[in-house]
Amino acid sequence: MxxxxxxxxxxxxxxxxxxxxxxxxxxxxxxxxxxxxxxxxxxxxxxxxxxxxxxxxxxxxxxxxxxxxxxxxxxxxxxxxxxxxxxxxxxxxxxxxxxxxxxxxxxxxxxxxxxxxxxxxxxxxxxxxxxxxxxxxxxxxxxxxxxxxxxxxxxxxxxxxxxxxxxxxxxxxxxxxxxxxxxxDSPGFIVNRLLIPYLLHAIDALEKGIATKEDFDAAIKLGLNHPMGPFTLLDYIGLDTILFIADAVFDETKDARFAAPPLLRRMVSAGYLGRKNGRGFYDYTSQ
Ligand SMILES: NC(=O)c1ccc[n+]([C@@H]2O[C@H](COP(=O)([O-])OP(=O)(O)OC[C@H]3O[C@@H](n4cnc5c(N)ncnc54)[C@H](O)[C@@H]3O)[C@@H](O)[C@H]2O)c1
Structure with a gap:
């Protein structure tokens, strides 16, 4: 003991x-x-x-x-x-x-x-x-x-x-x-192993014009009873944090599910980090 x-x-x-x-x-x-x-x-x-x-x-x-x-x-x-x-x-x-x-x-x-x-x-x-x-x-x-x-x-x-x-x-x-x-001791442990590919997939689908971010969020919230849709969650966690974890896991595993979509990388480069600095997929500057 x-x-x-x-x-x-x-x-x-x-x-x-x-x-x-x-x-x-x-x-x-x-x-x-x-x-x-x-x-x-x-x-x-x-x-x-x-x-x-x-x-x-x-x-x-x-x-x-x-x-x-x-x-x-x-x-x-x-x-x-x-x-x-x-x-x-x-x-x-x-x-x-x-x-x-x-x-x-x-x-x-x-x-x-x-x-x-x-x-x-x-x-x-x-x-x-x-x-x-x-x-x-x-x-x-x-x-x-x-x-x-x-x-x-x-x-x-x-x-x-x-x-x-x-x-x-x-x-x-x-x-x-x-x-x-x-x-x-494995990349992403349990939560991020499942969460990060899901969030990256949502950004990729948005980039492909499948639906608006509002409709993705409404669909996941109301259709799956999640407390937040993917874009609200991305902004909440911080886009730089998501990109950092995705890159770290990708570097180690070369698993394509962790390859960050170009839109995420560009948003982080442009300083769109989410709630923490007032702008991400949504705008929080008036809150
Ligand atoms: N932020 C999140 O949502 C989150 C969630 C889960 C895990 N984590 C992990 O938790 C860890 C910390 O993240 P954070 O968001 O709290 O970072 P943070 O930047 O808010 O805090 C880190 C602190 O560590 C201090 N520090 C640096 N070197 C030190 C040393 N040698 N001795 C004592 N203090 C030292 C810094 O001064 C700073 O205050 C990271 O590994 C991060 O990946 C973060």
Whole structure:
């Protein structure tokens, strides 16, 4: 049996790291969150405060629970802060060289028994495991955005991840109140393996003039009961993010289902990134 998890480290307090820190603290874990500078740390902690406050305002969380959760989160800029962690989750930018460096640093900074996880969406977990001397204790924990809201956690095991590590990760997911699914260390894991070809196919069909984007969205929403049609979802996730994942999987597999259609590449080049900057397939500038 792996040692029970009580202290969780998070590397990076950006969009995902702040969400992961929040759900861990709300589940009762002590959380150490590390950023590269005091300014980045303050911005990340402010993001957590804002999210907790919104949960209270919406009646999803009592004010006392918010205060208790916040008191369990400790900010740090030094790697030595991970010295007592049982699990460290990496959520830095999607760059393999950076992630490999972070895993080598974590291998030295975290205790020997600690599990090391990556929240990557598109990189192979084994690449990070190979930067450590504990590959049996390395896995993927792929949270969905927004982390406090989405109920799924994809647990990714490499061919070197041990059964004990997997069991500890499943128990961790359950304590966070997430439903976990287990997947091999393979391109796109489960969700993106199915989602990305679907979204790319929608763009290709739009480019071919099969229907308008509004009609594609209405058809999928009303005909399949999806909460969003493909073009609303593309704008929500971010066209640059979709292109990045598609290219990463295509580079590794040469699988034509992940070949980005020209329209997507051109939109990203032109700065049409989706909701995040006000324009994608739809225009959000007046919202
Ligand atoms: N954004 C999404 O929808 C989403 C969904 C699932 C998974 N992911 C994955 O999560 C990871 C993080 O994505 P994000 O959107 O939160 O990125 P982000 O840019 O919002 O946050 C990354 C943070 O990491 C910090 N950082 C960089 N190097 C660091 C280091 N050495 N130590 C500590 N902090 C460091 C940066 O300062 C930044 O604040 C990526 O691997 C991404 O693929 C993203």
């Amino acid at each position: 792996a040692q029970p998890i009580t202290r969780v480290g998070i590397v990076g307090c950006g969009l995902m790291g702040s969400g992961i820190a929040e759900v861990c603290a709300r589940a009762g874990y002590t959380v150490i969150v590390r950023e590269v500078s005091r300014e980045q740390l303050a911005a990340g902690l402010a993001r957590i405060d804002g999210s907790l406050d919104r949960a209270v305002a919406r009646g999803k969380l009592a004010a006392a629970e918010r205060d208790a959760a916040r008191s369990r989160i400790i900010g740090a800029t030094d790697l030595s802060a991970f010295a007592d962690c049982d699990l460290v989750v990496e959520a830095v930018a999607e760059n393999l060289e950076l992630k490999r460096r972070v895993f080598a640093e974590l291998d030295a900074a975290a205790p020997r028994h600690a599990l090391l996880a990556s929240n990557t969406s598109s990189l192979a977990i084994i690449e990070m495991a190979a930067a450590t001397d504990r590959p049996a204790q390395v896995l993927g924990l792929h949270f969905m955005q927004p982390v406090p809201v989405m109920p799924l956690l994809e647990i990714v095991r490499t061919f070197l991840t041990s059964d004990e590590t997997l069991e500890a990760a499943q128990a961790f997911a359950a304590r966070l109140g997430k439903t976990s699914v287990v997947c091999k």
